[in-house]
Amino acid sequence: MSDNQNVLPHSLFTDFDIHLFKSGKHFKLYEKMGSHVLTHENQKGTLFSVWAPNANAVSVIGNFNGWNKESHKLMPRWDHSGIWEGFIPGLENGEVYKYAIDTKHGEWIEKADPYALMWELPPRTASIVWDTYYEWEDKDWLAKRKDKNSLKSAYSVYEVHLGSWKRDPADNDRRLTYREIARDLVPYVKELGFTHVEFMPVMQHPFEPSWGYQVTGYYAAASQFGNPQDLMFLIEELHKNDIGVILDWVPSHFPGDQHGLYRFDGSALYEHENPLEGYHPDWKSYIFNYGRYEVRSFLISNALFWLDRFHVDGLRVDAVASMLYRDYSRKEGEWIPNQFGGRENLEVISLLKELNEEVYKQFPDTQTIAEESTAFPGVSRPTFSGGLGFGMKWMMGWMNDTLSYFEKDPAYRRHHQNDITFSTVYAFSENFMLPLSHDEVVYGKGSLLDKMPGNEWQQFANLRLLYTYMFTHPGAKLIFMGGEFGQRAEWNFQYSLDWHEVEKPLNKGVSKLLAKLNNLYKTESALTEYQFEGKGFSWLDTSDNENSVLYYKRKSDDEEVFVILNMTPVPRENYEIGVPKSGTYTEVFNSDNGDFGGSNITNGKMKASKKEIHGMDYSISINLPPLAGVIFKHQK
Known part of the structure; x- marks a missing residue:
């Protein structure tokens, strides 16, 4: 297959699709963009579609053509959409490919497919032709999740990092697969009584120390753990056991890897050209151009993709504060005000409102949850009343005040009574989730148990007291893995949890306590019915x-x-x-x-x-x- 005549003109796009895409209103781009195996004129093959408006030429390269950029060139659409397309007969699932792009600068670059459904195992960086076909068996869960996922139901979340929850006992360097994790995780979470599992990002990411927050493949399940269907199996098994699934979603930034979104067609396509708007100083990554319509379509489509194709029950949106403010983590002179001279990112505000409206319109029995650390008003209030439209917001103030209080020697707590009661002053200004997340047990902060003062018995008693306070305080709950049995060491993404501690009497007691608290939370309406309202x-x-x-x-x-x-x-x-x-x-x-x-x-x-x-x-x-x-x- 070395003759470019094998690239036949074909398209999944209608004129209306193009209109929606260019106006930022196409929310199912995954049905059109990327690679799709289909039959065209009695020939089975793969249709490729990629957005590269500033390219001189685009080719599909892979093992099938010896990575020859002259072999299979795509054709630009006539409608000035910037989309390049082509059908290559004979290519089916499992084919490895990239796009070779001739930039306006006369330089050829190689890029993975932004819409690819599967990627090679890192450190390889090519895309793989794949699909998301799966015969789901979770209809019973989907029929009742409106009640399980509502704001008047118990909402107790177990946060999991797939790469370090549990590893192969015989070889710590080997991660378990999605299917292997399902075997152990599902009964474990069910026994503890958590209502939901939240997975730290499962989207394709090349750099393990980023914990998944530096995403390169927004539409692909991380290949480190298996293929998309393997992740679907894990989600389905959780659903079969009445456990909802939340995914961390990262629309705030993306890394500068040369094979990824960064300067995709040789220009700042997904990001801003000006680093004062498009570069994130904290994470040394790139900020999406939220005002560009095609980028808005990409992001909203991606959120809906995981809800649609993977049946997930909610999205926890990472680093919302960094998106909302143009001066986030920047000094004076290092940022550009909005059109009115303010610091708010108006394009982000409109994007988040539209995202939440579309999520709740298409999937009304799901939840969006904002990790937002400032006092930005109305994050979890409806858009019709001026809010951003999220279902819930992380209560970072509660977390900071509570941990600060519990770290104090009990002899001095009498001087800080107001610190622990202050949260209820603003507890009902949002639909708050109380987070004891991964961020609190890394970088020398120590584990939750290690934060507690006193001798060993007192530390465990303090931890049990902390959880009792948490589960009786208004709001939804979230506990990061390891906290449920009082792991002594702080979290290390390179190692499995310290499962040898689980059967120790005091550790086992923490697990039993949490199981009891989760059961009370589910069965006592006093703890749930008005958990986001002052009258409760x-x-x-x-x-x-x-x-x-x-x-x-x-x-x-x-x-x-x-x-x-x-x-x-x-x-x-x-x-x-x-x-x-x-x-x-x-x-x-x-x-x-x-x-x-x-x-x-x-x-x-x-x-x-x-x-x-x-x-x-x-x-x-x-x-x-x-x-x-x-x-x-x-x-x-």
């Missing part, structure tokens, strides 16, 4: 600074639970607290339970007395265990 939460007493005790209530229309936290290692007998009515109150959870590794100071049932305290007519007297949280409710 009330402080009952924050005045006992001296003993570092906090007392609050969570409620739904039908139920209420009472939570009391002892932030010190001093047990307190006969501690009186107010309750609203007479009768019996039952302890439904105690983080000091012996099964969890605690000292087993528990309460059982408590009879209310007619005594006014905390502004209520009745009271109960409880034994408040050390470094522990207790949850109780009125027995009807």
Whole structure:
């Protein structure tokens, strides 16, 4: 196949497709762009389509033609769309290829396909002709995920880095495949009771230390773990076990690898020409040109691609703050204001609104979640009321204040009571997710357990207390892998989690505690029905600074639970607290339970007395265990 006559003119694009593409409104470009195996004039082969408007010529090169750029040239469309197309008979799935592009500068460059569905295993960088055909068996999940994925349901996320969750026990250098991970991950997550798994980026990335956040193949499952169908199998197995799947999605920047999007046709095509707009100083990567219509179509199509073809249940959008502000991580004179002289990136604001509108229009039973670290207003509010339209937003303030508080010696916590209560001042300004993510356990920060003060028993008690506070605080929850059993070492992407620790009594106790908390979160409507609204939460007493005790209530229309936290290692007998009515109150959870590794100071049932305290007519007297949280409710 060395004769260029074998490249036949053909197209999947209609004139309307081109109109949508050029106006930034084509949201299913993956059906048109890239490589597609089909039959044309009774010949089976592959149709190639690539956007390279500033190229002089574009060829498909690969093993099939000896990587000869003169052999199979594509043809430019007549409509000035910048799209080059061609059909090559005889090429089918598994064929390795790149685009050879003759730039305006007279230089030939080789690029992987931005829309490729599969890539070679790194460090090789070519694209592979593939498809996303899969006979899904998750219709039962899809039929009910509207309820499982709603803002009034328990939303407890287990964050996973595929390359280091578990590796081959016989060879740490060998990553497990998507299918191998499914075998162990699915029953593990189900036993712990998490409702969702969030995968750190599974899109094709060449540089492992980036943890997947430097994406080169936005439409391809990372080949390090298998092919697209293998990832689909993993997602399907999670769905079969009533576990939703969230993918990290990175529209904020892309790396400067020569085979990737960077200066794709010899010009700044996907990025800005001016580095003051198009270069990210923190990550030494390139910022998308969000105002360019074809780039908007690329990004929104990509988000919908994962929801459509891979049946994922949500997208966690990375580094939204870096997108929203033109001066993000830049000094004066290192950025260009918007047309009104402000620092907001107006093109990003409109893109994110349109993205969320389209996601919820086409996939109303999914969620988009913003990692946004500033006070930008209305991130998780509807676009019709001026918001960005996300379903949820990470509550970075809660995370910072909470970890700062828990790192303090309990003897000094009485001076910082306001630090731990401050989050509820703004907790209902957004639909917040409480994140204890991978970012908190790397770069010398230590593991969650290692942050906790005191001896070993106190560290584990503090960690159990932290989780109790987290699960009773308003908002959705997220815990990074290793935290669920109190791993001692901080996370290292090059190694498996320390699974040898799981069966140690104190570590096992943390896992049991989380399983219990996840179950309570699912079954107690008081913890979910109004988890994003102020009427679901009330402080009952924050005045006992001296003993570092906090007392609050969570409620739904039908139920209420009472939570009391002892932030010190001093047990307190006969501690009186107010309750609203007479009768019996039952302890439904105690983080000091012996099964969890605690000292087993528990309460059982408590009879209310007619005594006014905390502004209520009745009271109960409880034994408040050390470094522990207790949850109780009125027995009807």
